[in-house]
Amino acid sequence: MKTIKWPLIFIGPCFLGLVIFTYIPVLMSFGLSFSYWNLLGAPKWVGLENYFSVLTDPLFWKTLQNTCIFAGASVTLQVIASLGVALLLSKVFRGVGIFRTLFFLPVITPMVSIALVWGWLYDPQYGGLNALLKVFGVSPIAWLYDPHWAMPAIILLRVWKEMGYTMIILLAGLQGIPEHLDESAALDGANSWQRFWWVTLPMLSPTLFFVITVSLMNALQAFDAVYLLTEGGPQHSTQVLVYWLFQNAFQFYKVGPASAIAYILFLLILSVTMIQWWFRKRWVLHES
């Protein structure tokens, strides 16, 4: 009894905040996903109608597809790019700290300032990106205004911003690999590619598993870049689930469907993570 008192007193306030601002809203939105509510009157019970209307809306399937493409592409690129950078920066050389800082900088920069700058980079008339492409003879691209290019543009921005975070974790993972493994493989005559493939990568697999799982969870909940740069357009080409949820709740004041979308997204993330958890035995070292 005595041992638990002080921990409770110290954890209490923080836990109370979590209950009030997270757990209660989560439970309430579960109830609201079965209701009609425009935020002004009292919620009305409508049963499964919200789930039905969301799942039968063609826009839902388009949005789901976009979300999966966005998450799949951005996480793949992000992990590959940050692994490359982490391998380069795991060596000790003069100025390595500066490079690590530079690659990490976008992570701590607010999304709003990034969106403002990238919005101008992507500008079809005066943008830096088109100016650069012009040097190589590429004709101007409308980027955020073109339904084919808007999604790649958002993915590129995401990879650039999130790469630093994955890089730092992979860097820590790389430094945890005992050097003698690499050295003995070299003595056995393995070239650098073989050493990477048979020594570094397996030893890094627990870190990679963590990084992929967490990045995928985050990418499936992406919102800010879409909200700031494209508003889901043009022609719904960048419409993702959380942006649609936001529109329903705060633009159309349809809290019921918005809550239903939230729970559908929760089930999606849960199942994606479960699948990853089951398959980890196949490729993550020390897990079988």
Added chain:
Amino acid sequence: MRKTWWSLNKSLYLVLIPMLVLLCACSSQEPSQTVTIKFSTWGSTQELSVVKNLIRQFEQQHPHIHVDLIHIPENYFQKLHILIAGDLAPDVMFVNSLNFPIYAENNILEPLNIDSTQFFPAALKAFQWHGRLYAIPRDVSDLVVFYNKTLFKRAGISEPKSDWTLDDMLKISHKLTQPGQFGFSFNAKPPFLWLPFVWSNGGDIFDANFSRFTLTQPEAIRAVQFYADLRNRWHVAPTRMEVGNATMSQLFLQQKLAMMISGRWSVPILREQAGFQWDIVPFPSGKAGSVVSIDASGYAMSHAGMHKTESWELISFLSSRQAQQQLAQSGLIVPARKDAASLEKGNYFLKAMERGLPTHTPVRWNEINEELTLALEPVWDGTESADQALKTVAPKIEKLLR
């Protein structure tokens, strides 16, 4: 040894007791002489300084009322909606004619009465909902055409007259279009920037009681197509690619646009920054004349408010001739009161109001706006005809009208 809950620790009481004392002190409040009312508004810093000044005058005249100003510069209605949902509706809310219907419909706003002879009828009509008035209009935003006199002179074209037609506009636009310069502005959204083409051509977006979507009628379709053609067929207005992130005002200031549709709010910045001569002219006439939208802003009162008498005092003060004149003098607004408007000759903002239509919207306007914007995107880009796009989206919008 068992301890009871109150034997926590002596030092903890040192924290808890003062907190309790403070809590009691807060709830007992000051003597009930002064009443605090909350007033929410949007607006630029320039506008806000005038509003703050007005509130100061009001508080001097009414020492027992204190006004708590809530300034929400961006996403105003989103924030207001959340405040209302949380039972924190401000006593006096600044609203506009586009967004008030949902609040009138859901009994959030108190029906009001005022001497209607002092106001422009269109401004009052903009805040009517099922026959009752839900806000006292402060100003109206109607649209006119701004034009660059210097560019007209350089091209040797005579300036547009107040009775010019859409055909005249197109002819002039052709003459003023050359590499790096366009004759006319193009705004895809909000719809109120292109609806004047529809209204002036005799069409409309909804019928009188919002039961039908009428942009599918021939006059409306022709007008929407005409507008899209300005950009895609005749290329006298810039395409999306040519505009990029720039706004029409920026292009106009850079002299890349000879004519631009805009409202009163553009005047101060043009006075300040334009390095050329400019003037305004009414929107060009179509078959049905020159008809633009009148988007009114005004003061509404919370139905659930605790201090309705004091709230009404504030609304009456802010709607008075004196208050509206102070705002009008800043050059930011066209006042909704006749006696606050300067009725000098050639005030096209006031002229437009005589013929303009109040922008009434159905309750689910936000969703309709989303569908409409999406459906018209390919029309504005020239990849689909207005006829096809509007007829495809019509059933969806009809459903939102119920």
